[in-house]
Amino acid sequence: MKKPYTQASARQVYRFKAALRHRAGLWRRIEIQGGQSLADLDAILRKAFHHDPGDHLSGFWKLPKQGTGQRFLEVELGDIDPFGGGAGADRQIAGLGLKPGDELKYVYDFGDWVEHRITLAEIVEPEPKGKYPRIVDQSQPRYRYCQECKDKGRKTRATWVCIDCSNAEQQVVRVCEKCLEAEHEDHHAEEIVY
Numbered sequence: 001m002k003k004p005y006t007q008a009s010a011r012q013v014y015r016f017k018a019a020l021r022h023r024a025g026l027w028r029r030i031e032i033q034g035g036q037s038l039a040d041l042d043a044i045l046r047k048a049f050h051h052d053p054g055d056h057l058s059g060f061w062k063l064p065k066q067g068t069g070q071r072f073l074e075v076e077l078g079d080i081d082p083f084g085g086g087a088g089a090d091r092q093i094a095g096l097g098l099k100p101g102d103e104l105k106y107v108y109d110f111g112d113w114v115e116h117r118i119t120l121a122e123i124v125e126p127e128p129k130g131k132y133p134r135i136v137d138q139s140q141p142r143y144r145y146c147q148e149c150k151d152k153g154r155k156t157r158a159t160w161v162c163i164d165c166s167n168a169e170q171q172v173v174r175v176c177e178k179c180l181e182a183e184h185e186d187h188h189a190e191e192i193v194y
């Protein structure tokens with residue numbers, strides 16, 4: 001059942017902090033309006049964490065606190081199909097009944113199960129010309145260098161981990177885009193998110 005809410009609360013801005021569950025130091029601050037939907041929130045989260053914008057399902061859960069401890073109930077809000085639809089897609093943010101401090105669970109890709117925690121920091125009034133949803137802040141990145149460039153005396157930011165070489169060398173092999181294309185053409189690699 002949809003909770004009733006006013007025009008004013010549809011315009012209000014929900015300021016969330018979203019972090020990877022297993023890498024809490026990697027976070028993004030995201031603002032979205034009450035009248036926008038979970039599909040909109042999903043789209044900005046994919047952008048913020050470099051997930052594929054048009055592949056894999058994702059889903060949201062609400063985590064109401066139980067008592068004073070760290071126990072949570074999990075209330076399914078529905079999944080999102082990036083091609084359109086999904087049970088949660090049309091649910092509006094203002095209709096979720098969230099108050100500051102409340103948490104959501106967000107999972108991108110039910111195969112890889114990339115889990116995020118999304119905490120509502122505050123609800124504020126929109127900026128007159130603000131475009132929402134938007135990413136307003138992010139954790140301070142700790143950049144790593146491409147080790148192949150480093151071997152040649154150059155400092156280049158690594159943007160990929162070569163999984164095949166990491167397995168073969170029993171250590172994390174980080175490379176830049178150029179070196180990945182030149183030396184790891186058929187290797188399985190994963191993008192590094194800073």
Ligand SMILES: [Zn+2]
Nearest residue numbers: 146149176179
């Ligand atoms: Zn390189």
Ligand SMILES: [Zn+2]
Nearest residue numbers: 162165184187
């Ligand atoms: Zn490789």
